Amino acid sequence: MIYCVEDDDNIRELVIYTLETTGLKAQGFAEGGAFMEALAFDTPELILLDIMLPGEDGLALLKKLKNSARTKDIPVIMVTAKGAEYDKVIGLDSGADDYVTKPFGMMELVSRVKAVLRRSGRVPDKDELSASGVSVNVRKHEVTVDGRPVTLTLKEFELLERLVRNRNIVLTRDQLLEDIWGYDFDGETRTVDVHVRTLRQKLGDKGEIIETVRGVGYRVGDADES
16 A cells, blocks of 8 residues: 555546556555554555645654654655755655655656655566567576567666666656766766667567657556566
8 A cells, every 4th residue: 555645636536546446456545644544553565655745844844754763774765846955855765765856747656656665675677578479587697588688788678677667658768867876967868878779679579668768768558477
């Protein structure tokens, strides 16, 4: 279960709908009081927490969560319109696991939720992934195309694994750059494009499963996990 604390009804309902259509259970709260009451009876796997809330704000709620032995280990993603670097630093230094600034894409939010869940160990990664004849064995670090082994570099393998694991979700160049290469600044997103090009070549006819979403990034579509 994922708790979404958001006072904007339209955003809260859209977030819940999107999470549930991707196989995640979610429950929404318009303010901190109802959220804290529900938390007394159930422990969610992750909390999406807005900062600007009526009554007690999100940072105050975050502090309460991290000061409680029962809730301190629950992953928290701050979701807010306050995008200044200072606000991000406060949120992250207060114990938040990630920070998403409004407006945001729903599929990007889902991707970040799944990434935080994996890092926290609350949703175990699958070792066997597949997409349209391309198979990725994470534990063995092997890739096959219709049963034929394909040799990839470490970064090519990590890129393919991220795209297949997040099937049908567009991953931006900046997301991939930060996640795989560990940095995020202007002028380096070409690194991602170069690796996608060589990866497509090595996958041969199956390289077309990696779709370019113009102006945004890449995704693997129509993938079915084995």
